[in-house]
Amino acid sequence: MAVPAPTKVVTVTSPAPRPAAPPACSLADLRAVLAAVAPVPEPAAFAGAGHSPSDTHADTHADTDTDVIVHGVTHDSHAVRPGDLHAALPGAHTHGAAFAAAAVAGGAVAVLTDAEGARRIAAMPPGPPGEVPVLVSDDPRRDLAPVAARIYGDPSAALRLLGVTGTNGKTTTAFLLDAGLRAAGHTTGLIGTIETRIADERLASARTTPEASDLQALLATMVERGVGAATMEVSSHALALHRADALHFAGAVFTNLSQDHLDFHSSMEDYFAAKASLFDPARTAVAVIGVADRWGRRLAERHPGAITFAVEGPADWTARDVSYGPTGTLLRAEGPDGLRVDLSVPLPGAFNVANTLGALALLVAIGVPPATAAAGIGSLPGVPGRMERVDAGQPFLALVDFAHTPDAVTTLLETVRPLVKGRVIVVLGCGGDRDRGKRPLMGAAAATLADVAILTNDNPRSEDPAEILAQMLAGVTALSASATVLVEPDRAAAIAAAVAEAGPQDAVVVAGKGHESGQEQAGVVTPFDDRVALRAALSSVERR
Ligand SMILES: CC(=O)N[C@H]1[C@@H](OP(=O)(O)OP(=O)(O)OC[C@H]2O[C@@H](n3ccc(=O)[nH]c3=O)[C@H](O)[C@@H]2O)O[C@H](CO)[C@@H](O)[C@@H]1O[C@H](C)C(=O)N[C@@H](C)C(=O)N[C@H](CCC(=O)O)C(=O)O
Ligand SMILES: Nc1ncnc2c1ncn2[C@@H]1O[C@H](COP(=O)(O)OP(=O)(O)OP(=O)(O)O)[C@@H](O)[C@H]1O
Ligand SMILES: N[C@H](CCC[C@H](N)C(=O)O)C(=O)O
Ligand SMILES: [Mg+2]
Numbered sequence: 001m002a003v004p005a006p007t008k009v010v011t012v013t014s015p016a017p018r019p020a021a022p023p024a025c026s027l028a029d030l031r032a033v034l035a036a037v038a039p040v041p042e043p044a045a046f047a048g049a050g051h052s053p054s055d056t057h058a059d060t061h062a063d064t065d066t067d068v069i070v071h072g073v074t075h076d077s078h079a080v081r082p083g084d085l086h087a088a089l090p091g092a093h094t095h096g097a098a099f100a101a102a103a104v105a106g107g108a109v110a111v112l113t114d115a116e117g118a119r120r121i122a123a124m125p126p127g128p129p130g131e132v133p134v135l136v137s138d139d140p141r142r143d144l145a146p147v148a149a150r151i152y153g154d155p156s157a158a159l160r161l162l163g164v165t166g167t168n169g170k171t172t173t174a175f176l177l178d179a180g181l182r183a184a185g186h187t188t189g190l191i192g193t194i195e196t197r198i199a200d201e202r203l204a205s206a207r208t209t210p211e212a213s214d215l216q217a218l219l220a221t222m223v224e225r226g227v228g229a230a231t232m233e234v235s236s237h238a239l240a241l242h243r244a245d246a247l248h249f250a251g252a253v254f255t256n257l258s259q260d261h262l263d264f265h266s267s268m269e270d271y272f273a274a275k276a277s278l279f280d281p282a283r284t285a286v287a288v289i290g291v292a293d294r295w296g297r298r299l300a301e302r303h304p305g306a307i308t309f310a311v312e313g314p315a316d317w318t319a320r321d322v323s324y325g326p327t328g329t330l331l332r333a334e335g336p337d338g339l340r341v342d343l344s345v346p347l348p349g350a351f352n353v354a355n356t357l358g359a360l361a362l363l364v365a366i367g368v369p370p371a372t373a374a375a376g377i378g379s380l381p382g383v384p385g386r387m388e389r390v391d392a393g394q395p396f397l398a399l400v401d402f403a404h405t406p407d408a409v410t411t412l413l414e415t416v417r418p419l420v421k422g423r424v425i426v427v428l429g430c431g432g433d434r435d436r437g438k439r440p441l442m443g444a445a446a447a448t449l450a451d452v453a454i455l456t457n458d459n460p461r462s463e464d465p466a467e468i469l470a471q472m473l474a475g476v477t478a479l480s481a482s483a484t485v486l487v488e489p490d491r492a493a494a495i496a497a498a499v500a501e502a503g504p505q506d507a508v509v510v511a512g513k514g515h516e517s518g519q520e521q522a523g524v525v526t527p528f529d530d531r532v533a534l535r536a537a538l539s540s541v542e543r544r
Contacts, residue, residue: 016214017198018072019224022083025151027068027110027133030085033150034135037143068109068133073148073213082107085135085151087144087213088117097121104132112140112147145212145245155219156247159189160229162362163244165278166255166290168408169355170208170233172347173253175383176359177231183376184368189222189230191215194384194515198222209238212245236261236274244278251286251366252278253358257295258407262435272298279303288362290354291315307336307365309357311350317361319353326397326419327389329353333360341370344378348387349415385514387415390531392538395504396422400530402514404431404458406441412511413449422505423451425498428512429458429491430468432521439468440475447481450509452501454486456494458512459520465489491519492533499537510534 071083077099086103088096088111097117112135137143162177164170171193181188190197193208238244265271272295279287287306290296300306309317316336323330333341345356363373390398403412416424428446430439446453455472457465476485488494498508510530518525
């Protein structure tokens with residue numbers, strides 16, 4: 001087999017789709033937006049070296065702002081188009097103002113930044129950045145969302161926007177919502193981890209939730225192309241970094257909360273607060289909350305008008321007569337006011353019953369007839385890389401799944417166990433540059449709930465893969481694990497070892513990468529797809 005060429009990691013987001021008809025908005029309008037969000041800082045605060053305060057263009061161009069017309073906005077200097085506002089944001093690695101000259105050379109007509117950015121621009125040698133107005137904000141990342149909404153004509157108000165947040169199940173729930181909306185006759189849009197859809201067009205997603213500038217442009221493109229209803233995953237990073245501010249949600253689902261992303265959030269409380277902020281009534285009309293865990297129950301207590309769901313109640317929506325099969329589930333959903341909805345869900349496992357209830361509850365709440373919602377959900381062809389079966393004629397079950405949190409690994413292995421008479425063999429790694437606290441917990445879950453656990457690499461990114469594996473193993477050795485635990489850093493070899501180990505009636509479960517198409521290590525992405533690797537391993541076994 002030819003080895004695919006690795007590609008260099010691009011850390012900036014790829015250019016987002018923009019409306020074909022560019023919007024037009026004066027800088028004076030944007031100043032008004034900024035003034036409404038926060039008071040304008042004193043000009044003296046951004047006087048740079050070699051310039052007097054009056055040299056800074058936040059000040060000097062104020063009278064002529066109406067003459068500067070903005071046609072778009074970007075936070076990424078690589079994606080600047082002529083007529084753009086360049087949002088030069090302070091970041092964890094660099095300051096966007098460092099790229100202001102490139103942005104203005106690329107056609108940016110104004111810059112939005114903070115005092116530090118304005119200081120840097122003022123200190124630059126005479127040249128392009130000094131030739132455009134600089135809007136200064138105390139928090140330009142926060143202000144980017146309302147500014148972008150103003151530039152693109154507030155597109156989320158022009159369509160029915162649904163949001164999904166929570167640790168696990170966002171992508172699945174979003175796919176279920178989209179299927180229900182399409183069954184109800186809507187032309188739909190979808191924004192999430194696997195892909196972005198604008199009506200019939202499908203694009204690869206760079207992020208689960210794009211930055212506000214890209215998101216507002218994307219929603220405006222959807223409106224322009226006749227999309228009437230859109231569903232988006234709202235990650236906790238997005239909420240903490242203001243990507244989803246200034247959006248109008250017709251409704252949103254909270255799936256669940258468990259440990260993840262504690263590299264980014266300081267604590268579970270902080271992580272919960274980010275997720276909970278989506279349900280502020282000022283931005284979300286209908287709250288649908290999974291109450292199977294304590295975080296969901298806390299959120300529901302804060303929102304007495306919320307619609308709740310849990311596979312086993314008490315909740316507004318619960319499931320009855322659930323019949324689990326290897327490829328799907330039959331159930332009766334019981335909702336408020338005696339509603340009864342029979343569903344055939346083409347996704348296996350109790351966790352997908354929870355996802356189905358969340359989607360159904362929101363669809364019904366926004367007026368989709370229950371039978372129509374059920375028909376849409378029933379027509380979903382599955383979710384790529386989530387409990388996805390790979391079949392090459394082998395006498396055992398082979399699955400690829402995206403479980404990459406302790407709770408998801410636990411749920412996954414508990415779901416697979418009753419599906420097979422034989423052993424469960426899991427292949428699993430943990431991502432680099434992500435929550436380290438997850439690693440021993442994921443190792444422990446694999447070692448207690450599987451019969452054979454093969455620990456391997458999963459996007460080591462900038463970290464030493466051996467160190468990540470050692471941290472997973474620490475969770476295994478801390479308890480008397482029942483599984484046979486092996487370590488094989490090469491993921492393809494680990495998958496092949498799992499397949500070689502499997503006998504009739506066993507299950508091979510490859511977890512953590514799901515739909516992903518690359519393995520990222522040391523700044524390089526090498527094409528890698530678990531489904532392809534698993535199929536290749538299964539085929540070579542068949543040939544033996
Ligand atoms: C932790 C996090 O979310 N970081 C985001 C943050 O990065 P940062 O603060 O490090 O930014 P930086 O690299 O210092 O750059 C500062 C500014 O300079 C700009 N820049 C930088 C370089 C350049 O050449 N030109 C340029 O214009 C950048 O666009 C940025 O605006 O701001 C950047 C854009 O402003 C984001 O691209 C970046 O997402 C990074 C790449 C990322 O990996 N985010 C992940 C963790 C994420 O958001 N994940 C969630 C899903 C999580 C889940 O599973 O639930 C998601 O929604 O995708
Ligand atoms: N309701 C749920 N409860 C627990 N685990 C779940 C649930 N739904 C899905 N999972 C597990 O989580 C994995 C990821 O599911 P999904 O992609 O729908 O979640 P996500 O929240 O979008 O994840 P990400 O934040 O990484 O995009 C699945 O492959 C499955 O193992
Ligand atoms: N949205 C998640 C996906 C993780 C997938 C897993 N394969 C990994 O690389 O850790 C994240 O970026 O944390
Ligand atoms: Mg997702």
